[in-house]
Amino acid sequence: MKENIDISVDFAGIQLSNPVFTASGTCGYADELADFMDINCLGGFITKSITLKPRKGNATPRIVETDSGMLNAIGLANIGLDAFIEEKLPVIEQLSVPVFVNAAGENIDEYVAVVQRLAAEKAIAGFELNISCPNVAKGGLSFGTDPAQVAEITSTVKKAVGEKVLMVKLSPAVTNIGVIARAAVDAGADALSLVNTFTAMVIDIETGRPVLANRTGGLSGPAIKPIAVHLVNKVYNEVAKDCGIPILGLGGIRTASDAIEFIIAGASAVAVGTANFIEPGCAVKIVEGIEKYCVRKEITNIKELVGSLEVK
Amino acid sequence: MNTIAEKKLNETFMAGSCSPANKRLFSAVVSVNKQIGRRFFRLELEFSAADAEVLANCQPGQFAQLDLSATALPPAEAIPENLVDVASRKILLRRPFSFADVTVKGDKTFVDILYCVVGPASLRMTTVSAGDSVSVIGPLGNGFCVPEGKSITLLVSGGMGAGPLLYLAKVLTADYPQLEVIAFAGAKTASQLPFEARLDEISQQLGFSLGEFAKYGVESIVATDDGSAGFAGLVTNCLTEWLDRHTLAAKDMIIYSCGPEAMLARVAEIAEERKLDCQLSMERMMACGIGLCQSCAVECKATDSSETTYKLCCKDGPVFNSREVTFSL
Structure with a gap:
């Protein structure tokens, strides 16, 4: 790191060496990306979704x-809490990077069970509550679209x-994030972390059927980035800025x-x-790129940049 | 080459499983991108001396992920009519390709990939030319294994599935001189056989032999669904006829197969009926190829229950024991 540039982040009380995480579901459970980068060079790591029981996942x-x-x-699809x-x-205990466990479940009790069992683990910095998975019949997204249910699951899990x-x-x-x-x-x-994927569909016009066995899937990648940037800005302005709650922004980032x-x-x-799927190790390059930008723009502390959108 | 090949499958054999070399991100240089017949191409990639060792130790059945996103489209007149619409689509993800050959020449390693044009990425792939750089992640997955006590190996391919079996034929003949290796190469029609060379002069009873296998001393038997070359009918029927004609002990034989899912399902059935060992190289849509995305699920029998479980084609495969795979066709 350049001596005069500070890109470390205080993220809800956790000290991150830089602002770049790898997103849940794209970086495995722990060290799967180790062949391509030093995971400890990340600001934070988020595991694949963990549920109380193992899940096979959807058909292909x-x-x-x-x-x-x-x-x-x-x-x-995941190995379940016990495994x-x-x-x-x-493996996570060997890492120095702050690790968040992404917790999911079919009902509130299952979320609580996952979080409770892991809350005492020193190696875990925190949890990401997945109330936005579009690809499961029960739980997932259904918790994340109604403010009353969001409040209930958040306050219940918070106690655990x-x-x-x-x-x-x-x-x-x-309708209104x-x-x-x-x-x-x-x-x-x-x-808060946002955004998860957008529910979407691709149709095979030769068969007249959806391509995915699940019919719909979650759209990710560069296609969603401008929408995600807008939604982060909206949540920052309407909620996060005043109460000092940090946002983890994601959706199509590759540079x-x-x-x-x-x-x-x-x-x-x-x-x-x-982007981890295409260039596994790109997260570390992104950290370097953020530093270079700060040098070029004479930003001494990355905090100056957060929410610095200029609007006339 | 022999020493490397030997090390490869012997290590496999000793370990009892096919432990892959460490995967990495490479920049390879294209040395050849040549059309074979109307639909097929052979891409040869050259790896620098620094990278050569990792690639030189890869096994038949393993694969690599190629980034073709920055590759140009061919001119409009070279785009097949059925691909005109999809050709305009941008490529995001890498595409997986099995190794059709790996050769070491001096301090360089050359990797061959056989491909055919099926969509926007393989269409763009046809435009890379000698000297171009290609980003490659590999070697990935687990390759074919040779169990103890085998004396006859049958390689059964459908269409593009011949790629990894060509490389396997090379390694088997180099490492296991006691093994008899016979290749069954199937396709819908003669023009869909992904081979360059026909060696009719050394042909066997069916009057059509493939130079790619013959150069390793491997007899090849061609089958086409429409009878335009070799055996008239499915390659799996050709295989069963051959098995009926030859009274061989099941325990001495092993089948290695790669091709369309329906063909693999039938090969697995034949192996089951005749109590033959059989390994299948499977194919799935995959995003990462390194076990992160969980996209490339292959339904397998669970060992501890009557339920099925999903294994990952990229990490647990692409080569599976035919007994573990559950086909739903």
């Missing part, structure tokens, strides 16, 4: 590429996290320039998702 095809994006309908604790936690940070991951598939963000913050969310847009819009940190 689970993905399809679209113009500048992709749809996925994995269906929260996560047994197999992956020891103890001293850990609770970040709530928001869906873009709502500001209302949802407000509900989460008022119910005790320490941070430092993309990340900086989110930071200017109001994100304290950013997460790289789909």
Whole structure:
């Protein structure tokens, strides 16, 4: 790091060496990206969604590429809490990067069960509450679209996290994301992450059927970036700015320039998702690019950039 | 080449599983991108001395992910009519390709990929030319294994599935001189056989032999659905006829197969009926190829229950034991 540039971030009380995370579901459980980068060079790491019981996930095809994006309908396939604790936690314990566990479930009790079991683990910095997965029949997105349900799940899980940070991951598939963000913050969310993927469909015109076995999937990648930047800016202005709640901005980031847009819009940190699939290790390059930008723009502390959007 | 090949499958054999070399991101240089027949191409990539060792140790059945997003489209007149609409689509994700050959020449390693034009990415792939750089992630997945006590190996391919079996034929003949290797190459029609060379002069009973296999001393038997070359009918029917004609002990044989899913399902059935060992190289749509995205699920029988489970084509495969895969066709 350049001596006179500070890109470290205080993220709801957690000290991050830089503002770049890898996003849940795109970077494995722990060290899967280690062949391509030093994971400890990240600002933060978010695990794949963990549910109380293992989940097989959806039938295939689970993905399809679209113009500048992709749809996925994995269906929260994961090894389940017990296997996560047994197999992956020891690996996480070896990492120095702050690790957030993305928690998911079919009902509030399942979210609480996941969080409660992990809340005492020193290696876990916090939790990302997944109330915005579009690809499961129960839970997921259904918790994230109604302010009353958002408040209920957030306040209930908040009681189980103890001293850990609770970040709530928001869906873009709502009429007014500001209302949802407000509900989460008022119910005790320490941070917000946005956005999850957009529910979308691709049709095979030869068969007349949807390409994905799940019919719909979540759209991610560069195609959603301008919408995500707008939504981050909206939540920053309407909710986060005044109450000092940090935003983790994500949606189509693959370069430092993309990340900086989110930071200017109001994100304290950013997460790289789909881009990990194409260039696994690009997150570290994004950290370097943010530093270079700060040098070029004579920004001594990245905080100056957060929410610095100039509007005439 | 022999020593490398030997190390490769012997290590596999010793370990009892096919532990892959460390995967990495490489920049490779295109040395050849040549059209074979009307629909097929052979891409040869050259890796620098610094990268050569990792690639030289990769196994038949492993694959690489190529980034073709920055590759130009061919001129409009070279775009097949059925691809005109999709040609305009931007490419985001990498595309997986099995190794059709790996050769070491001096301190350089050359990797061959066989491909055919099926969509916007492979269409763009046709325009890369010698000297161009291509970003490659590999080697990925687990390759074919050779169980103890086999004396006859049958390679069964459908269409483009011949790629990884060509590389396997090379390594098997180099490493296991005691093995008899016979290749069954199937396609819908003669023009859809992804081969360059026909060696009719050394042909076997069916009067059509493939130079690509013959150069490793491997006999090839061609089958086309329409009878335009070799056996008239499905390659799986050709295989069963061959098995009926040859009275061989099941325990001495193993089938290695790669091709369309319906063909693999039938090969698995034949193996099951005749109690033959069989390994299948599967294909799935995949985003990352390194186990992150969980897209490329292959439904498999669970070991501890009657339920099925999903394994990942990229990480647990692409080569699977035919007994573990559940086909739903």
